[in-house]
Amino acid sequence: MYALRAATTVEENTKEKIKEAMDELWLSFTELNSFRERDIISVIVSSTEDIKAAYPASFIRLKGYENVALLDVTQLNIANQIPLCIRLLIYTTKPGRNLYLRKATKLRPEWGWPVEKAIEEKRSPKPRGALSKIKPYVPGKPIDEVKREYSLEDVIKLASNENPFGPSKKALETMAKKLQSVSLYPDGANYDFKSKLASFYGLDFSQFIVGNGSDELIKLISETYLDEEDNIVIADITFSEYEFGARLMGAGVKKVPLKSFTHDLDGFLREIDERTKLCYICNPNNPTGTIVTHQELEGFLDRLPTNVLVVLDEAYAEYAENPKYPDFKKLIDSYPLIVLRTFSKIYGLAGLRVGVGIAGENIISSIEKTREPFNVNLLAQAAAISSLEDIGHRDFCFRENASMKREFYNKCKAEGIEYVESEASFVLIRVERAKDIVQEMLKKGVIVRSAASFGLDDYIRVSLGTKQQMEKFWNLFTEIRDGGISK
Numbered sequence: 001m002y003a004l005r006a007a008t009t010v011e012e013n014t015k016e017k018i019k020e021a022m023d024e025l026w027l028s029f030t031e032l033n034s035f036r037e038r039d040i041i042s043v044i045v046s047s048t049e050d051i052k053a054a055y056p057a058s059f060i061r062l063k064g065y066e067n068v069a070l071l072d073v074t075q076l077n078i079a080n081q082i083p084l085c086i087r088l089l090i091y092t093t094k095p096g097r098n099l100y101l102r103k104a105t106k107l108r109p110e111w112g113w114p115v116e117k118a119i120e121e122k123r124s125p126k127p128r129g130a131l132s133k134i135k136p137y138v139p140g141k142p143i144d145e146v147k148r149e150y151s152l153e154d155v156i157k158l159a160s161n162e163n164p165f166g167p168s169k170k171a172l173e174t175m176a177k178k179l180q181s182v183s184l185y186p187d188g189a190n191y192d193f194k195s196k197l198a199s200f201y202g203l204d205f206s207q208f209i210v211g212n213g214s215d216e217l218i219k220l221i222s223e224t225y226l227d228e229e230d231n232i233v234i235a236d237i238t239f240s241e242y243e244f245g246a247r248l249m250g251a252g253v254k255k256v257p258l259k260s261f262t263h264d265l266d267g268f269l270r271e272i273d274e275r276t277k278l279c280y281i282c283n284p285n286n287p288t289g290t291i292v293t294h295q296e297l298e299g300f301l302d303r304l305p306t307n308v309l310v311v312l313d314e315a316y317a318e319y320a321e322n323p324k325y326p327d328f329k330k331l332i333d334s335y336p337l338i339v340l341r342t343f344s345k346i347y348g349l350a351g352l353r354v355g356v357g358i359a360g361e362n363i364i365s366s367i368e369k370t371r372e373p374f375n376v377n378l379l380a381q382a383a384a385i386s387s388l389e390d391i392g393h394r395d396f397c398f399r400e401n402a403s404m405k406r407e408f409y410n411k412c413k414a415e416g417i418e419y420v421e422s423e424a425s426f427v428l429i430r431v432e433r434a435k436d437i438v439q440e441m442l443k444k445g446v447i448v449r450s451a452a453s454f455g456l457d458d459y460i461r462v463s464l465g466t467k468q469q470m471e472k473f474w475n476l477f478t479e480i481r482d483g484g485i486s487k
């Protein structure tokens, strides 16, 4: 048997901060030493007296260490000790390294590993250098996780711009019929699906590529066009996958600040250089909901150097009400342009993962080389076809979204809340203590998205839901904003 040490400190005495520190410490410690549950015999967790909001050891249990004996104890109160400190004595079956993190490294500087580096060095083979610049995507918390974590029964999610009305009934019926065929591979050429897209948009079959969500298409576009010395140009506040795709390829990312929450296309032109291969315009932009108009886009495309492909991400296009919204069909034959559409938003199929790229045939055939043959599954292809046919459902979702948006604006005005006018299925609002409010709402069963990860600390992005969901949102939001934040 071996005895190892680990320690960390907590930013403040709250359940969330204790969990955050323990998760980081435990994951780093087990990863650094390649320990599994069977390698750990027991853990004694000793905390300073100022840690009261939760048992730190309970977060090890939550990680699934069912058979490990755990004990929480309070440390002797000695003068000059590091406050908010948690120390672990871990009995193991194998030797390993001790690990002191955060301010606890002061206690044993020789054990203060630069964890990420140590973990990376331990791994073999070494991952590509480009990956070190990739920050992990932090998705909105799933409803079930929030229910579990806060012992809630009724949780609503207004954080990922999903369709609150669900998919088309016709799509559900089609999938039910198709279920028995899932022993077969899907059609790798997506013949029926692409034929439907061609007739739906009035374009040629060869102008479409389909993806496992438009996320996958962004990755395929990056793989098709980007070498390490290349760069992409994007807005500074926009959907994160564009940067991810570029970083994955080791390419550079140039960011252009938004102007009045909208893409600054003149700024894009200034940033584009001879190594720029792609520029992304998210229209409507996530998280602001703003658009560039047809005229602005065309003017931009006219001035664009020929080495650049424009990726126009129209994930929320079907919700746009502004008559000046671009008509991509008038542009794709004349310019280096690929348009992305998704079935995750108005079509309500986010869980199935279906995205579409629309461009000239030469662009499509280049990107096709990077596509896995069976990237869109059999149920997803069938459901997407039926969704396109169900115009009634789509129109209903459009109308409901438009009317919820109007009500949302009215409520914002009544409450004196600044908002950004949106052409999408979400609205960005400006609120003091935005992060705290989001966290507090989460605990009470309403999941919304703090815009801090986009660099907008004082903003919350709220997906528009059903009437009942929006009522629940407003009731809770105003209650918390007006003083209900518990510490």
Ligand SMILES: Cc1ncc(COP(=O)(O)O)c(C=O)c1O
Residues within 6 Å of the ligand: 160, 161, 212, 213, 214, 215, 216, 239, 282, 285, 286, 313, 315, 316, 341, 342, 343, 344, 350, 353, 354, 355
């Ligand atoms: C602007 C934008 N593009 C693409 C996507 C991803 O869509 P998909 O589910 O098709 O991968 C999202 C999802 O939130 C988005 O907001």
